[in-house]
Amino acid sequence: MKKLFILILLLGHCYLGLAADFPNKPIHIIVGSGADQIARLLGERLSAAWGQPVIVENRLASGGMVAADSVAKSAPDGSYILLSSSAYPILQATRTKMPVNFLEDLTPVVMFSRSSFILVTNKDLPVSNLNDIIELAKKTKENGGRGLNYASVGPGTPSHIAGEMLNQEANIQLTHVPYKNFPTAVTDLISGEVQMIFAPLSAVLPLIKDGKIKAIAVSTDKHDPYLPDLQTFAEQGHPNMTFIGWNGFHVTAKTPPVIIQKIYLDTNKIVSDPEFIAKAKLMGYQLISLNPKEFSEQQEKDFKKFSEITKKANIKVE
Numbered sequence: 001m002k003k004l005f006i007l008i009l010l011l012g013h014c015y016l017g018l019a020a021d022f023p024n025k026p027i028h029i030i031v032g033s034g035a036d037q038i039a040r041l042l043g044e045r046l047s048a049a050w051g052q053p054v055i056v057e058n059r060l061a062s063g064g065m066v067a068a069d070s071v072a073k074s075a076p077d078g079s080y081i082l083l084s085s086s087a088y089p090i091l092q093a094t095r096t097k098m099p100v101n102f103l104e105d106l107t108p109v110v111m112f113s114r115s116s117f118i119l120v121t122n123k124d125l126p127v128s129n130l131n132d133i134i135e136l137a138k139k140t141k142e143n144g145g146r147g148l149n150y151a152s153v154g155p156g157t158p159s160h161i162a163g164e165m166l167n168q169e170a171n172i173q174l175t176h177v178p179y180k181n182f183p184t185a186v187t188d189l190i191s192g193e194v195q196m197i198f199a200p201l202s203a204v205l206p207l208i209k210d211g212k213i214k215a216i217a218v219s220t221d222k223h224d225p226y227l228p229d230l231q232t233f234a235e236q237g238h239p240n241m242t243f244i245g246w247n248g249f250h251v252t253a254k255t256p257p258v259i260i261q262k263i264y265l266d267t268n269k270i271v272s273d274p275e276f277i278a279k280a281k282l283m284g285y286q287l288i289s290l291n292p293k294e295f296s297e298q299q300e301k302d303f304k305k306f307s308e309i310t311k312k313a314n315i316k317v318e
Contacts (some may be wrong), residue, residue: 007226022078022259026053032060032067033085037283039111045270056083063091063154065099068250071106076254078263082106084250088245089303094156094310094317102304107255108295110264112271113249113285114203117219118163118230120204121196129237130217133196137172149175151185151194156317158245161187161306162198162219168315169240169248178240189213200245201226202284226284232277243305247285248295260292 027050031039039056041179047054059067065089075078084106092102100106119130127133137148152160155178163174177194179185182203188194190212198219205211217233218224221242233241249263268289269274280287290298310316 006165011318015051017019017237017254022262023052024051025079027078028054028080029054029056030067030071030080030250031056031058031083032064033087035083035084035085035113038122038247038280038285039083039162040280040284041276042112044146044276045199045273045276048265049266051268063095064088065095068106069099069101069263071107071250072252074254076256078251078255078259079302080110080252081263082250084108084248084264086246086302088157088160089299090229090306091156091311093303093307094161096316096318105253106250107253108266108292108299109251109260110248110268111246111288112293113247113280113287113296115203116224116226116249117158117243117244117245118201118204118208118218118224119162119198119219119233120189120208120213121194121216122192122194123214124192125195125214128218128289129231130233131240133216134172136176137170147173147175148195149177151177151179151189151197153182153185154178154180156206156310156315159198161315162241162243164315165241165243165309166238168312171187173185180306186213200284201308205284216239219245227286243302246298248290264291 029039029076041052043056055299059070068082068088071080071082088102094158121127127136140147150163154160159219160176160178163176167174185194185197189197201224204213208215215227215230217231218230219228219242221232221234223232224230249267251260270287271287277287
């Protein structure tokens with residue numbers, strides 16, 4: 001018993017040493033799925049807090065899986081942090097071949113922002129609410145037309161799965177039109193080449209404000225503070241369409257808990273600062289702070305929800 005006590009004591013001192021010593025070299029935030037702006041904003045503050053350079057790197061290939069894989073295989077010292085998003089549980093649910101298991105090979109540290117997904121349409125589409133879209137989709141199909149279509153930023157992405165959610169929820173057949181990137185999809189939405197897209201609010205808010213596209217419904221369970229008059233899907237009769245987008249930090253699964261806790265606490269302090277909140281608000285982000293346990297529960301919930309949707313729609317991406 002005495003030897004065991006000494007061993008536990010030594011391990012405790014070792015972990016405390018790791019926490020006190022972190023970080024002792026440059027930190028890399030690897031962006032795998034958008035949110036470059038918020039990553040850089042956080043990077044500046046973390047660099048000041050830690051006294052080390054915080055380098056933001058974009059690795060957007062394969063829907064962000066290249067970024068996730070590189071962090072999962074990095075040294076377990078907190079020097080590589082994945083800027084994660086709600087796209088990752090969807091990727092895990094839809095990919096047939098994965099270089100990394102997002103739920104097992106990476107550990108959630110902090111969820112620091114949430115965002116609404118907005119269903120937006122071409123401004124000239126003759127609809128003003130969700131039921132108008134559903135009726136128009138059914139009518140055009142019944143009359144022998146091609147029906148309505150929606151854009152996404154690729155198969156298996158949140159914008160794709162959200163469209164399939166609506167197909168299942170409303171029993172309609174919107175046609176999926178995948179794009180390689182969001183700017184091209186939005187350009188075609190504005191021109192009328194495609195008729196709608198599910199997008200993060202932060203990406204489309206300026207276009208909505210300028211009247212270039214039309215907002216139909218918001219995915220959260222409450223009104224979004226940036227568009228307070230826009231009804232939710234639930235308010236328009238479709239509560240199963242409720243979901244959120246989020247961003248957070250993950251590290252490789254073998255990272256010591258004390259380092260995870262330090263990253264969480266220091267990030268939490270930043271996202272609670274009024275000045276930082278004001279800057280993030282200008283980008284369309286709603287800041288929150290979920291601890292590792294709460295974050296893990298949310299990603300498991302998302303994975304279960306999207307796995308059921310993709311299985312029913314038979315969505316599998318190579």
